Amino acid sequence: MTRTPTRRARPKTTLRPQPAVGVSVPKRDGEEKVTGRALYVDDLKFPGMLHGRTVRSMVARGIIRRVEFDPAFDWNGVVIADHKDIPGLNCVAHLTEDQPLLAVREIEHADQAILLVAHADPERAQAALGAVRVEVESIDAVLSIEDSLAARVKIRGADNVLKEYNIARGDLAAGFADADVVVEGVYRCGHQEQLYLENNGMIAERTAEGGIVVRGSMQCPYFVHHALQRTFGLPPERIRVIQTVTGGGFGGKEDYPSLLAGHAALLAWKSGRPVKIVYDRLEDIAATTKRHPAVVRVRTGHRRDGTLVATDVDAVMDGGAYVTMSPVVLSRGALHAGGAYRCPNVRIRARAMATNTPPNGAFRGFGVPQTVYAMESHMDRVAAELGLDPLVLRRRNAVVVGDVTPTGQVLHESVSAVEVLDRTAERAGWAEKRRRYGRENAAAERAERAGRFAPGGRRLRRGIGLALGWHGAGFTGGGEVRLNSLAALDLSPEGRPRVLAANVEIGQGAITVFTQMVAERLGVSPDLVLVETPDTDRVPNSGPTVASRTTMVVGGLLEQCARAMRERLELFAERALDGDADFRRVARRFLAERGPLRVERRYQKPAHIVWNEETYQGDAYPCFSYGAVAVEVEADLDTGEVRVLRVTTAQDIGRAIHPLLCIGQIEGGTLQGLGWALLEEVRWKDGRIWNHQLTNYIIPTAVDAPPLDVLIVENPYSGGPFGAKGVGELPMDVPAGAVVAAVAHATGARMDEIPITPERLLRALDGREERR
Amino acid sequence: MRAALSTLEVARPRDLAHALKLLHASLDAGRLVPLAGGTDLFVTLNSGLVPGRRFLDLWSLRELRGVRDQAGRLVLGALTTFSEIREHALVRRRYPALAAAAAEIGAWQVQNRGTLGGNIANASPAGDSLPVLLALEAVVHARSVRGTREVPFTALFRGYRDLALEPDELITAVSLPDPDAPPPLRAGAARRGAHPPRAQQFFRQVGTRRAQSISKVALAGLLRLGRDGRVDLARVALGSVAPVTLRAGRAERVLLGARPSAAVAAAARAALLEDIAPIDDIRSDREYRRRVSGNLLEQFLRVADPRFARR
Structure with a gap:
């Protein structure tokens, strides 16, 4: 018998492997990213490849009167494409088809794409951009x-x-x-920029058979696939979309890649050569989507x-x-x-x-x-007006099993609002800190009046605030039914299980979690499980990588696939499978005697979930995740600067398939929430984004990141694989309300707008001092 | 990178004399842009704002490196990086405000490349080292093919990003007087003690976040109290509140000779608002800058004279 060498020697054992779920195994994509071997779209080169650039509108609203190409410029080798070159519909197909791929006559927003240029030399392409002059007659715009x-x-x-x-x-x-x-x-x-580390980028090729292949950074290969069919009027089989290693998404690569892929493909279609468009940070912030x-x-x-x-x-x-x-x-x-x-x-x-x-x-x-954020800021205001402890007010009203949501959904199971509140409050020392900060602030105020200041002459106040949030996992209402997701598991020629899904690794750990869930059901180690690259020619449409659905919904389908595969192989072997080596032995024998093995599972709506799209009544989500956050801040009364001292959070996510990745999601989402609440402000000038650079669009640095104390609460959901619910988004939902409350506790200023920039806070504080 | 890098040229001089010759010769055919750590220049190249096509790389010029203590004056070579400044024992002891400013510039990576000479030559009103140098009454040593020249920092900034230097002059060093050196004896005045009181130094840069932030307001100060409790030395310099880094002369005059008190602080704040001319811009607004400038001045007074607020 031949042995295919695996990357790491595994000790031979007949013992069942350790459980794969609930263990923080090494991240599947970690090594190649840390060592710099991972190839992102900008690392890829194709023979004859051109570099595309986008001519954009400088005005927010207007009519295109004239497009001029500087006659003094050397246009040799420059490919130009505009809306007239689009073979199919001039649209970016999302839910509706109202957004043009390239402007025709009307300009509806600043930085809207008007035409595209490409050249083999990126410097020439950049220069060509400057040689196109678009005359737009400006009209009254609506900007707020x-x-x-x-x-x-x-x-x-x-x-x-x-x-x-x-x-x-x-x-x-x-x-x-x-x-x-x-x-x-x-x-x-306000607006918020996703600020993934890797900017948006795509490479498109026109195939010899008259099809299109697109590679790039994205969350939803099949969204891009669908959009390109509409733009080019091509049947699905002529379009192939491949995800390249993606440096973060946060939603910013959910819808926008459909537009960018259309641009790259249009230039490739016209030139017959591969075309790469990779935005730099300035263009990415100026032109792509925001919160x-x-x-x-x-x-x-x-x-x-x-x-x-x-x-x-x-x-x-x-x-x-x-x-x-x-x-x-x-x-x-x-x-x-x-x-x-x-x-x-x-x-x-x-x-x-x-x-x-x-x-x-x-x-x-x-x-x-x-x-x-609005509701939690409001609850803190209510607590203040009623003279109640904000924790007591929330506990009194937080949902429990059997409660009904505004859409009439009865919460049957896995409801942890009270538990996450209590655990957060206990861990943070809520009651004690609330009292202590209040006391210390009053003492500081008295001392300063008497001319005694803290070391360094600073006037600092501290406060603690609390917030509660929830997040429905998976698509809303009938969304999952419409998506009709299909995921599959097959056997590779070497007899290893292989995950076939369109859901992508964007840093969150999706593929690692997939291997764990499949491994657990097959009784093998996660290392044995392969994950196919999301490529529409190779993987079925298991839906987009969005909506906190990947682990719960797609992971659930894969878990079912793994159960079915194990059953098939055990029937074939007429005995139970026993670990990695045995699995591969049986799998190879199956492949030799029976041929390929592929198991598919399609999303089935649980029968008890009923949703009425017309009345907006019913079960909006199969279940919710719950999180509570306590934020402690220190505000500087001289500058209005707010520093976050500490964050404590308990989040119920059903079951942590990979605890370390879950903590990573919670820490990252929390920090993004703190940035949104305190620092990140998109500033506009004449309808264009003014601060489209990292020097002026301020996100938290490592020094701004406070200690984050994360408690994972596991209240399993019976419909999720191993009890898992969603974790991706909940951490972003909750911190802002807690920040507002903490600032109010520290300074007495109740801020009704975020981000609480130093400018806003100082204005509010000065207003109070003047009223005194 | 929006600038076309393939069209740029970089001249690599052998030594300082060669560099000065190249710079002088370039005046007729497009001036060479001096390039030190590149931390400001690369930002402009990346956004496509090309300050020139030809550059003069100063990085290997040993004559522009090193920190020396010369008869009570500290001489810092123009290529001294902010990391070197941040960690230099004498700087930390004698010029804590400069060490504090160096530690606040960009991030460590920027501090490893960014140079004192570059920060001055870039002449941004938000340059973090500039208010400190101004408050310390630094002297800029410039050199050209014609020879050397000293320009006091107080005469350095003529207007927005406009330095009182000739286009073929290079900054070679910056020297700092010892703020605590005993003042020269006036005729007839007897020195009462060997060690006069030290001047209190202050630096605070206000950005939005705690690192990698460009100043919205920066204030550097030097304040010394005489034995009678009256201010006998007051220097206040601010960044990001006018087209140039400036000394708040009016505020200084209010402080000089006064015993710091709440009333004096209020008068100094009012005078300060006459000294500065902040604007609304991408980073902040005029009102905030006016308010915070005054608050920082008051904080400086609290630190410099612990008795001030109780008077």
Whole structure:
């Protein structure tokens, strides 16, 4: 018998391998990334390859009057493509097809793509960009949510509304009539850039058979596949999309790659040569999608003891110039807008407005951070007005098993809102710190009045704040049914199990987790399991890598595949399989005697999940993950700077398949949430992004990252593989509300807009001092 | 990288004399742009703003390196990096404000490449070392084919990114007087003690985050109290609040001769607002800069004279 050498010698054993699930095995892609061997799209070169560049609009809204090509420029070897070169539909197919791939006549947002140039020498391509002059006649643009709502300038229908949802439960008027106290607030949040380390990039080729192959950095190969079919009018089998090693996504590579792939493919189609387009950071920040800004009005009615009896939320998001992902971002935001709280009378209205800014898109949390931030800021205000401890107020209202959400969904299992609150509060020393910081701040204030200052002459105040959040795992409502995901497991020629799925590794650990779940069911070690590159010619459409669905939904399909494969092989062997060596022995014998083995599983909606898209009632998600965050801050009264001292968080994710990766997700999402709450502000000038560089778009550095104390809570969900729920987005949803509360505790300033920049905080503090 | 790198030329001089000759000769046909650590230059090249096509690489010029203590003056070669400054024992002891500024510039990688001469030549109003050099009354040593020249820091900035240097002059070094050296004896005045009180140094840079941030406001100060409790030396320099790094002369005059108190601080703050001319820009706004400049001045006074706020 021949032995295929494996990378590492494994001791021969007849013992069952150690459990694979729940163990932090080495990350599958870790070594090649750490050693620099991983090839990202910008590392790839093809013979005859051209480099593409994009001519963009400088104005936010206008009419293209003339395009001039500088006659003094040497145009030899430059390929130019515009909308007239598009063989199929001039659109980027998302949910709707309203976004043109290249502008025809109307400009709807700054940095909109107008035409494309390419040259074999990237410097010549860059120079050609400067030799194209586009004359655009500027028209009145709508640049903010307020302007769009006012509808003085109409850019979409009669009211500029891209999409609206209304969710209602109970009797709102009766609820407010029943309340002892009614509290109202308006909460604002701005754009946020995903800021993946690797910018967006694609390489496209036109094949000899008249098809297209696209390689690049992406989260959703089949989204790109679909969009290219529409743009080029080609049948699915003529288009092939391959994911290259991807340096982060955070949603920023969910919808945008469809547009970029279309651009690269159009240049390749026209020139017949491979074309690479890789954005630099300046272009990536200026032109690609951002988190939707939002203005959220929250009005709640409470009994004296804090019990919530009425919730009225009006959330308005800025969708940007085209529909793109806004309806689904808005929907998710609306569905979570009531917070993880029990309330009998609820009204949630949500609108996405059109503005003449680049379309906002997917970003970790997908609408939830905006509405949860608003609700959590609001709950802290309510606690202050009622004179209640914010923890007590939340515990009194947090959902428990059997409670009903605003869409009428009964929460049957795996509901941990109270547990994550309690564990966070206990670990953070909530009650003690709340008292201590309050005492110390009062003492500092007295000392400063008496002329005694802390060392260094600083005037510092500290505070602690709390927030609770929830996040539905998987696509909303009937989304998973529409996706109709298919995942497969087959045997490689060497007799190793191989995962076939379109879900991608973007740093989060998806492929490692896949190997663990498959290995656990096959009784082998994760090292034995291969993962096929996401390539639409090789893997089935298991849906996009988004929505905290990869582990729970696709992992679930793979877990079923693995069970079925084991059954088939054990039937064939007429005995139980016993570890890696035995598995391969049996698998190779199967391949020799029976031929290839491939097991597929398609998503089946659990029968008890019922969703009505028309009434927006029913089971919005199969289950929710829950997280609580306590943030401790130190505010400098002289500069308005806020430093985060410590974050404590407990998050219930069902089951941690890979605890270390889960902690990584929670730490990373939390830090991104802190950045959104305190530092990250997209600044605009004449409708264009002004600070499109890392020197001025401020994200937290390692020095700004506080100690993060993460507690994983495992309250299993019966429908998830090994009990797993989603973990990817929840950590981003919760911190902002806790930051607002901590700043209020430290300084007394209740900030109704994030990011809480030093400028905003100092203005608020000065306002208070003047009123004194 | 948006700049076309293949079109750029870099001249590598053998020594300082060669560099000066090359620089002088280049004036007729497009001036060579001096290149030291490159930390500012590369940012502009990356964004396609090309400051020139031809560069003069100074990095290997040994004459521009080294830190020497010369008769109570510290002489720092123009190529002294911020890492060297940050870690230099004498700098830390005698010029703590400069060590503090060096430690706040960019990140460690930038501090390893970025040079004192480069920070001065770049002449950004947000340059972090500049307020400290101004407060310490540093002297810039410049050299050209015609010879050497000394330019006091107080006369260095003529306007926005405009230095009082000739186009063929290179900064070779910066020298710093000892702020605690005893003042020259006036005729008839008897020195009362061997060690006069030390001047308190202060530096604070305010950016949004704790590292890798460009200043919104930076304040460097030097304050000495005489034996009578009155200020006998006051220097306040600010960055990012005007087209140039500047000395707050009006505020200094309020402080000089005064016993720091809340009333004096208020008067100094008011004077300071006359000294500075901040704007709204990509990093911050005018109001914030005015407010924080005053707050930093007050913080400086609290640190320099612990009794001030109780008066």
